[in-house]
Amino acid sequence: MSQRTFTVRVPATSANIGPGFDVVGLSLSLWLTLKVTITPSSAESPPSPPTLSYTGEGADEVPLDAYKNLTTRVALYVLRCHGIPKFPSNVSIHVDNQIPFGRGLGSSGAAVIAGVILGSELGQLNLAQSRVLDFALMVERHPDNVTAALVGGFVGSYLRELDAVATEAASVPLSEVLPEYPPDAGEEWGLNPPQPPIGIGHYVRFGWSRAIRAVAIIPRFELSTAKAREVLPTSYSRKDLVFNLQRLAVLTTALAQEPPDPELIYEAMKDRVHQPYRKTLIPGLPEVTSNITPLSHPGLLGICLSGAGPTILALATDGYEKIAEDARIIFREKGIEVDWKLLDVVGGSTIS
Numbered sequence: 001m002s003q004r005t006f007t008v009r010v011p012a013t014s015a016n017i018g019p020g021f022d023v024v025g026l027s028l029s030l031w032l033t034l035k036v037t038i039t040p041s042s043a044e045s046p047p048s049p050p051t052l053s054y055t056g057e058g059a060d061e062v063p064l065d066a067y068k069n070l071t072t073r074v075a076l077y078v079l080r081c082h083g084i085p086k087f088p089s090n091v092s093i094h095v096d097n098q099i100p101f102g103r104g105l106g107s108s109g110a111a112v113i114a115g116v117i118l119g120s121e122l123g124q125l126n127l128a129q130s131r132v133l134d135f136a137l138m139v140e141r142h143p144d145n146v147t148a149a150l151v152g153g154f155v156g157s158y159l160r161e162l163d164a165v166a167t168e169a170a171s172v173p174l175s176e177v178l179p180e181y182p183p184d185a186g187e188e189w190g191l192n193p194p195q196p197p198i199g200i201g202h203y204v205r206f207g208w209s210r211a212i213r214a215v216a217i218i219p220r221f222e223l224s225t226a227k228a229r230e231v232l233p234t235s236y237s238r239k240d241l242v243f244n245l246q247r248l249a250v251l252t253t254a255l256a257q258e259p260p261d262p263e264l265i266y267e268a269m270k271d272r273v274h275q276p277y278r279k280t281l282i283p284g285l286p287e288v289t290s291n292i293t294p295l296s297h298p299g300l301l302g303i304c305l306s307g308a309g310p311t312i313l314a315l316a317t318d319g320y321e322k323i324a325e326d327a328r329i330i331f332r333e334k335g336i337e338v339d340w341k342l343l344d345v346v347g348g349s350t351i352s
């Protein structure tokens with residue numbers, strides 16, 4: 001048997017786009033890339049556990065132990081669900097990552113999608129795209145990032161209502177889906193991990209005007225998505241829900257129109273479901289989103305928190321640098337330094 005190599009690429013994502021909390025996501029031109037080599041065992045190359053190397057964003061903090069790293073733990077979960085108790089021998093994985101951790105640009109969603117695809121490739125399982133999504137949704141329970149990272153573009157998704165048995169399978173604690181440590185010497189994990197119900201996630205890809213680019217203004221601090229979800233209320237007023245539903249309905253079509261209409265989009269990117277609560281964690285958020293407008297910044301269409309933050313996403317057709325530099329000034333007044341990147345909407349995950 002000869003050496004096998006393949007490459008998995010998964011894009012960054014920006015979820016919510018204002019009113020679409022846990023519903024819409026946009027794939028953006030920063031990539032998580034895995035280069036995988038599987039060398040057949042031989043006298044010169046005896047079986048060995050997977051080796052991981054890592055460059056780019058998060059290189060100084062990401063675990064390189066395959067039983068601790070999110071991507072490889074997800075891959076192992078997929079393998080175990082298919083009756084394969086461990087990684088194949090002699091797998092080496094080099095990860096190059098452009099997606100900053102904990103900034104609201106979908107780094108964990110990308111790592112999860114990469115892990116499911118990795119598991120499918122290592123086990124030669126040939127998982128269909130919808131099944132990849134099912135596995136990803138067992139780990140990352142909101143569909144917006146993982147769906148956009150998998151299929152690419154501007155995407156809306158929902159989770160199917162599950163029957164009682166499937167609900168139980170899908171509500172297993174993550175620690176059981178992804179046990180963190182290898183089994184003790186001489187033992188193997190059982191082959192009965194919770195299987196994802198079939199067809200959990202459903203999505204549709206919206207149109208996207210080719211004129212629109214994304215300015216990501218990225219504060220130099222991390223905010224975990226879990227922490228940014230803890231501050232959200234468990235119930236909302238009808239007024240606030242209607243506010244968001246009205247805007248989301250308009251936004252999904254407005255971002256496909258040529259030319260895009262800033263007056264329509266700026267208002268349609270406002271939100272009352274998550275951003276008002278997250279401002280306590282992101283000093284400067286309300287000032288940036290209310291002081292940078294299409295009137296003050298020609299070319300701007302709309303501005304919102306990217307995912308759970310702290311990154312700010314500005315959609316624009318021009319004036320990118322002024323938008324970013326003025327946001328920098330506002331954040332600096334709050335003692336926060338930022339980096340910014342001009343990004344494009346890209347296609348989804350690939351294996352080559």
Ligand SMILES: Nc1ncnc2c1ncn2[C@@H]1O[C@H](COP(=O)(O)OP(=O)(O)O)[C@@H](O)[C@H]1O
Pocket residue numbers: 032058062069070071097100101102103104105106107108109111223224225226307308
């Ligand atoms: N490429 C990666 N490999 C391994 N773990 C990752 C990778 N990307 C993200 N993670 C994990 O996900 C965490 C960030 O997830 P999260 O808080 O949801 O923020 P984000 O908005 O970046 O998705 C990181 O601290 C790290 O533990």
Ligand SMILES: N[C@@H](CCOP(=O)(O)O)C(=O)O
Pocket residue numbers: 013014015016021022023103104105106107108109142144145225228229274306307308309
């Ligand atoms: N809808 C989620 C999206 C989280 O995205 P991330 O990129 O911050 O992980 C939320 O707003 O909590």
